[in-house]
Amino acid sequence: MRSLYLLRHAKSSWDDPTLADHERPLAPRGRRDAGRIAAHLLELGIRPELVLCSTALRTRETLEVIRPALGDATVKLEAELYAASAVALLERLREVPEKRTSVMLIGHNPGLQDLALALAPAGPGRDRLEAKFPTAALATLTIPAATWQELTPADAVLADYVVPKQLG
Numbered sequence: 001m002r003s004l005y006l007l008r009h010a011k012s013s014w015d016d017p018t019l020a021d022h023e024r025p026l027a028p029r030g031r032r033d034a035g036r037i038a039a040h041l042l043e044l045g046i047r048p049e050l051v052l053c054s055t056a057l058r059t060r061e062t063l064e065v066i067r068p069a070l071g072d073a074t075v076k077l078e079a080e081l082y083a084a085s086a087v088a089l090l091e092r093l094r095e096v097p098e099k100r101t102s103v104m105l106i107g108h109n110p111g112l113q114d115l116a117l118a119l120a121p122a123g124p125g126r127d128r129l130e131a132k133f134p135t136a137a138l139a140t141l142t143i144p145a146a147t148w149q150e151l152t153p154a155d156a157v158l159a160d161y162v163v164p165k166q167l168g
Contacts, residue, residue, distance in 0.1 A: 002143040004093070004119070004156065005048055005104040006112045010034040010065070010136040010164075012058040022082060026061040033136035033164035034065035040138070040167055041069040048104040050074050050096060054081035059106050062136070073104070081107050086114035096148040103148075109133055116141065116158070119151070123158025137163045 010030030026034065041047075051073045053063045060077065067075075080092065089111050096103055105112070113133035120126065120141050129139060140160040143151065 001101070002146075002148070003048070003102040003159075004141040004143060005046065005102070006116050006139040006141070007037065007062070007066075007104060007106045008109055008112050008133055008135055008137050009054070009056065009059040009062045009106060010037075012135070022056045025057050026065075030058070030062070030135065031065060034062045036164045036167040037136050037138055037162075038066040038069040040162060041066060046140075047071040048073050048102040050100045050102070051076070051104045051106065052081060052092065053077050053106040054084075054108060055079045056082050056108070059108070063106055070104075081105070083108055084111045086111050086118055089115045090118070090151065090153075093151055094149050098147055098149070100148070112139075118153040119143075119156040120158035121154050123161075125161030126158050128163075129158065129161045134163050137161070 010033045011027045012024040012030060013027040047070060051070060053059050053075060055077050084107065116129055116139045139158060141156040142159045143156045146155045
């Protein structure tokens with residue numbers, strides 16, 4: 001059984017309109033929400049073996065906040081994940097080495113939400129996920145049979161879906 005954790009970056013700041021989108025930092029609320037997700041990861045013992053993270057500043061800062069909860073995960077920053085479509089994200093997941101049984105992807109919408117919906121046609125929270133994938137939301141998918149290379153739409157089950165508001 002493989003596990004896939006899809007984490008949307010936490011809330012970013014729009015305080016400086018001169019910044020390029022890629023360079024927007026986290027807002028104070030984003031830091032708080034990322035901290036809530038980090039506590040949730042610790043509480044559930046979620047420790048992915050591999051973390052794939054967009055190079056956008058807000059995703060890197062989200063990673064920085066949750067990093068202590070991730071244990072000794074291998075982390076890869078990848079420019080191709082910035083604004084990637086669900087199709088591109090799926091292609092990247094198919095390149096994950098088979099020895100890795102759990103992966104976290106930290107990225108952006110609409111790609112993350114579209115990927116989650118394509119991979120997991122059912123599961124608790126599916127209706128909420130379909131309605132909205134807010135900043136710092138975490139979708140946990142289990143992949144019963146497929147290898148990463150063979151991963152296709154509808155191969156996963158949505159095991160959990162949490163948003164920071166649920167976590168206090």
